[in-house]
Amino acid sequence: MSNARTQILDGIRRSLKRGPLDQAAARALEMRLERPLRGPVPARTRGLDRDGLVRLFERLALEVNATVVRVRDLDAVPDAVADFLAAHNLPADIAMAPDPLLDRVPWHKRPLLNLRRGRSHGQDAVGLSAAFAGIAETGTLMLASGVDSPSTLNFLPETHVVVLPAARVVGPIEDAWDRLRAAQPGEQLAGPTMPRTVNFITGPSRTGDIEQKILMGAHGPRRLHIVIVEDESAGPQP
Amino acid sequence: MQPTSHRFKENVRGALADAALQRALRFFDFGQAGLAERRRQAVAKLPEFEALREQAKAIKDHTLANLDWYLERFEKNCTAAGGHVHWCRDAEEARQTVLDICRRVGARTVTKGKSMIGEEIAINDFLAANGIEPIETDLGEYIVQIRHEAPSHIIAPAIHLTKDQVAASFRDTHKQFDPARPLEEPRALLDEARGVLRQKFLEADVGITGANFLIAETGSSIIVTNEGNGDLTQLLPKAHIVLASLEKVVPTLEDAATILRVLARSATGQEMSVYTTFSTGPRRPGDLDGPGEYHVILLDNGRSQLLGTEFQEILRCIRCGACMNNCPVYASIGGHAYGWVYPGPMGAVLTPSLIGIENARHLPNASTFCGRCESVCPMKIPLPKLMRHYREQEYERRLAPATVRMGLAAWAFLARRPALYHSMARLAAGVLGRLGRRHGSFFNLPLATGWTATREMPAPQGKTFQAQWRARQRSKGRR
Numbered sequence: 022m023s024n025a026r027t028q029i030l031d032g033i034r035r036s037l038k039r040g041p042l043d044q045a046a047a048r049a050l051e052m053r054l055e056r057p058l059r060g061p062v063p064a065r066t067r068g069l070d071r072d073g074l075v076r077l078f079e080r081l082a083l084e085v086n087a088t089v090v091r092v093r094d095l096d097a098v099p100d101a102v103a104d105f106l107a108a109h110n111l112p113a114d115i116a117m118a119p120d121p122l123l124d125r126v127p128w129h130k131r132p133l134l135n136l137r138r139g140r141s142h143g144q145d146a147v148g149l150s151a152a153f154a155g156i157a158e159t160g161t162l163m164l165a166s167g168v169d170s171p172s173t174l175n176f177l178p179e180t181h182v183v184v185l186p187a188a189r190v191v192g193p194i195e196d197a198w199d200r201l202r203a204a205q206p207g208e209q210l211a212g213p214t215m216p217r218t219v220n221f222i223t224g225p226s227r228t229g230d231i232e233q234k235i236l237m238g239a240h241g242p243r244r245l246h247i248v249i250v251e252d253e254s255a256g257p258q259p
Numbered sequence: 260m261q262p263t264s265h266r267f268k269e270n271v272r273g274a275l276a277d278a279a280l281q282r283a284l285r286f287f288d289f290g291q292a293g294l295a296e297r298r299r300q301a302v303a304k305l306p307e308f309e310a311l312r313e314q315a316k317a318i319k320d321h322t323l324a325n326l327d328w329y330l331e332r333f334e335k336n337c338t339a340a341g342g343h344v345h346w347c348r349d350a351e352e353a354r355q356t357v358l359d360i361c362r363r364v365g366a367r368t369v370t371k372g373k374s375m376i377g378e379e380i381a382i383n384d385f386l387a388a389n390g391i392e393p394i395e396t397d398l399g400e401y402i403v404q405i406r407h408e409a410p411s412h413i414i415a416p417a418i419h420l421t422k423d424q425v426a427a428s429f430r431d432t433h434k435q436f437d438p439a440r441p442l443e444e445p446r447a448l449l450d451e452a453r454g455v456l457r458q459k460f461l462e463a464d465v466g467i468t469g470a471n472f473l474i475a476e477t478g479s480s481i482i483v484t485n486e487g488n489g490d491l492t493q494l495l496p497k498a499h500i501v502l503a504s505l506e507k508v509v510p511t512l513e514d515a516a517t518i519l520r521v522l523a524r525s526a527t528g529q530e531m532s533v534y535t536t537f538s539t540g541p542r543r544p545g546d547l548d549g550p551g552e553y554h555v556i557l558l559d560n561g562r563s564q565l566l567g568t569e570f571q572e573i574l575r576c577i578r579c580g581a582c583m584n585n586c587p588v589y590a591s592i593g594g595h596a597y598g599w600v601y602p603g604p605m606g607a608v609l610t611p612s613l614i615g616i617e618n619a620r621h622l623p624n625a626s627t628f629c630g631r632c633e634s635v636c637p638m639k640i641p642l643p644k645l646m647r648h649y650r651e652q653e654y655e656r657r658l659a660p661a662t663v664r665m666g667l668a669a670w671a672f673l674a675r676r677p678a679l680y681h682s683m684a685r686l687a688a689g690v691l692g693r694l695g696r697r698h699g700s701f702f703n704l705p706l707a708t709g710w711t712a713t714r715e716m717p718a719p720q721g722k723t724f725q726a727q728w729r730a731r732q733r734s735k736g737r738r
Contacts, residue, residue, distance in 0.1 A: 029348060033505075143457070212337070215479060215537070217540055219537040226533055228485060239486035240491055241534070
């Protein structure tokens with residue numbers, strides 16, 4: 022296999038009519054990785070304050086068939102979740118990410134919510150997660166996997182409920198990367214410092230594979246419900 | 260998949276005579292609510308689209324010029340995250356590497372997300388021949404798999420089928436259900452497939468996906484899907500294998516963001532696809548889920564040879580499908596006629612690049628050079644120019660039959676003698692104009708039956724364009 026590696030790299034260099042990059046050229050590429058350049062960023066998020074970003078996020082998330090509710094603080098989350106499930110006639114059996122933010126929610130206020138902390142194995146009707154960020158540019162949720170954030174909750178249950186503090190809503194995708202970098206030691210996202218899985222989720226699962234007709238709920242969740250928590254103390258990124 | 264690109268003309272005749280296919284292709288009526296129109300609307304909503312296209316092109320050009328360095332950096336970061344990178348020169352090496360991994364983890368079934376590289380190396384047949392069951396999980400791919408067909412479009416694999424054909428295939432395949440169940444509605448078909456495939460996801464030992472991008476900065480692979488099948492494929496099994504070709508790498512997350520902004524808009528007219536997933540290595544200590552192993556197959560299969568040639572530009576392709584969604588030729592014949600993995604205008608360039616112009620010489624000729632493909636390509640690939648290069652090769656390497664080369668030689672002889680050319684054109688326009696005066700078009704023309712068999716040939720109006728132009732200028736001068 023190392024033979025194949027050498028041959029492929031040599032073949033690339035032969036086609037490019039040069040040898041391995043010299044030190045100066047490699048240093049320039051190194052710099053490009055250390056200080057990533059932004060391309061043209063859509064102006065639609067420029068100059069928006071927190072409230073403007075949240076409103077744009079909400080509008081675009083609704084356009085892609087998510088549902089959104091805004092609540093004042095974490096105390097109001099149990100009602101928001103229980104009422105949503107009741108309104109859609111869904112069972113109150115929830116698999117919940119063992120996330121510190123979700124642990125701060127006073128779930129006992131709605132004792133009929135049957136919460137289980139952990140990943141999903143496919144038996145759960147409802148998955149509940151906390152978003153790392155909301156990207157206002159496209160109404161996209163960003164979830165990062167980790168010990169307190171199993172990715173199976175995002176895909177296996179038919180209904181996915183995501184709690185998103187307003188303080189975590191950013192403008193363009195690049196701002197979300199900056200927040201993720203800032204959350205890592207050394208502020209780099211290389212190999213092990215990049216979360217194993219980063220999910221961008223823009224609306225519920227869908228397909229157009231049969232006669233181009235768009236249908237919700239292909240393999241992932243049929244419903245995506247986003248609970249935006251306005252209270253600043255619900256916190257920026259962990 | 261055994262290429263039939265050399266039989267393109269026969270394939271086309273079959274496609275034009277296939278009533279079910281022609282019915283399915285009605286979704287390509289331009290101006291209708293099809294993929295081309297959805298793309299147009301999405302582009303109109305983003306004022307920065309042109310600037311993003313320019314930047315996307317520049318990113319790929321930069322990466323290709325430094326491909327060796329970025330691939331090594333990708334490998335370093337992927338490996339640091341616990342992943343394994345396998346460099347494979349050709350399809351055979353890639354297939355064998357995948358099989359070795361599957362055998363080592365004792366795989367009986369393998370779920371698959373959509374992967375054009377998977378088609379290119381024909382991984383499904385190979386795994387099946389070695390006793391491992393591959394299951395396509397993208398709805399369109401699943402449909403073509405149970406019908407023992409190949410995908411006919413790179414993002415809409417079953418676009419050549421009607422819902423009735425899908426229903427018939429489900430009845431044939433899903434024998435466990437009541438034969439009298441209603442399957443008329445797409446919803447019923449989707450729900451049935453969802454149920455069947457959910458079980459497969461949970462049982463699979465290995466998950467294979469493609470990659471829309473690899474990121475050198477982080478060592479990640481990216482998949483973009485709408486169904487969520489790619490995520491279930493890579494998240495649940497013991498091992499995740501990523502099939503990627505060399506040119507998928509981009510330098511940074513920011514570069515990926517730029518190209519993602521043009522990808523979904525160009526493909527389906529969405530601002531973002533539903534799921535964009537960045538995967539970096541296997542399950543980490545303390546993680547509650549995720550694959551135990553993470554492998555990336557880096558496939559060359561002829562791509563390194565395209566670098567530094569006039570065909571390097573096709574390596575910018577991000578497989579959005581906009582060129583085929585906007586192609587009048589693809590809209591008439593569908594994807595299977597192209598005879599291999601990649602159809603439409605990008606296929607007319609990539610297929611001869613990968614399997615040789617001698618095996619695919621018809622494809623670069625299957626274009627009117629109307630230029631729509633280039634005008635919608637988010638990566639600004641000059642597809643007509645590249646097809647023209649292959650036409651030149653076809654002529655220079657004497658691959659075209661003698662009649663074609665003699666015809667071209669005769670035309671070249673005339674074209675280099677303007678006086679003779681004009682008098683011949685005058686004669687032809689006059690004769691054809693008189694013959695076709697009654698109907699205004701021909702339904703049957705000797706030497707042009709290939710044209711008149713499926714459509715009329717408009718008759719010339721009796722005078723050449725240049726003669727009419729001169730007459731007009733003269734009459735203007737008199738006024």
